[in-house]
Amino acid sequence: ETGVTQSPTHLIKTRGQQVTLRCSSQSGHNTVSWYQQALGQGPQFIFQYYREEENGRGNFPPRFSGLQFPNYSSELNVNALELDDSALYLCASSFGGVYSRANVLTFGAGSRLTVL
Amino acid sequence: QKEVEQNSGPLSVPEGAIASLNCTYSDRGSQSFFWYRQYSGKSPELIMFIYSNGDKEDGRFTAQLNKASQYVSLLIRDSQPSDSATYLCAVKGDSNYQLIWGAGTKLIIKP
Numbered sequence: 119e120t121g122v123t124q125s126p127t128h129l130i131k132t133r134g135q136q137v138t139l140r141c142s143s144q145s146g147h148n149t150v151s152w153y154q155q156a157l158g159q160g161p162q163f164i165f166q167y168y169r170e171e172e173n174g175r176g177n178f179p180p181r182f183s184g185l186q187f188p189n190y191s192s193e194l195n196v197n198a199l200e201l202d203d204s205a206l207y208l209c210a211s212s213f214g215g216v217y218s219r220a221n222v223l224t225f226g227a228g229s230r231l232t233v234l
Numbered sequence: 235q236k237e238v239e240q241n242s243g244p245l246s247v248p249e250g251a252i253a254s255l256n257c258t259y260s261d262r263g264s265q266s267f268f269w270y271r272q273y274s275g276k277s278p279e280l281i282m283f284i285y286s287n288g289d290k291e292d293g294r295f296t297a298q299l300n301k302a303s304q305y306v307s308l309l310i311r312d313s314q315p316s317d318s319a320t321y322l323c324a325v326k327g328d329s330n331y332q333l334i335w336g337a338g339t340k341l342i343i344k345p
Contacts, residue, residue, distance in 0.1 A: 159337050159338075160238075160324075160335030161278070161322075162335070163331075163334075166331040166332070168331075173331055208277055223333070224280075225278050225279065226277060227276065227277050
């Protein structure tokens with residue numbers, strides 16, 4: 119059973135640029151959630167994808183967008199990067215979407231983004 | 235705005251003692267509660283979850299839930315240096331897709 123894998127692990131961008139982060143979900147999981155974790159803070163929910171559709175979104179602007187593919191892998195895209203976007207971006211997979219009682223998430227190792 | 239509050243610590247506990255971590259939440263309607271452990275530079279990993287009032291035990295870990303007082307706690311018995319990490323409390327909100335997280339409590343187990 120493979121776990122959740124994310125790429126890249128680290129990246130540095132400059133303000134105004136765009137970035138794409140990738141995530142492969144754990145085998146058997148069909149739901150992917152993305153979280154942003156600033157240093158010293160808990161994760162903040164960005165959005166969740168289930169059956170290739172966004173089925174929930176946190177308080178993030180539209181320049182944060184995503185995709186889920188038929189194999190349940192996912193991408194997070196961030197346009198017009200700002201300094202405050204510097205954070206650890208976590209992908210988490212789970213089984214079950216809207217009707218799942220338990221949000222038992224399996225996290226990937228994260229992608230650390232630095233915006234200069 | 236639903237909130238989850240944790241003492242940021244650090245909480246220092248001698249090896250072999252009981253570590254007690256606490257979390258309070260603002261939404262009285264919350265149903266599911268989770269404890270995650272996060273080592274420095276790593277991603278969170280699930281320790282346990284609890285839905286019902288009372289205690290739930292798993293090995294050295296015990297989660298305690300008191301919905302009337304809106305708090306959930308995690309006890310770690312026979313603390314080991316390897317337990318040193320940040321412990322994150324998370325609460326499921328109204329929807330099934332979102333967890334609301336506390337900022338975490340840093341736990342240090344001293345040999």
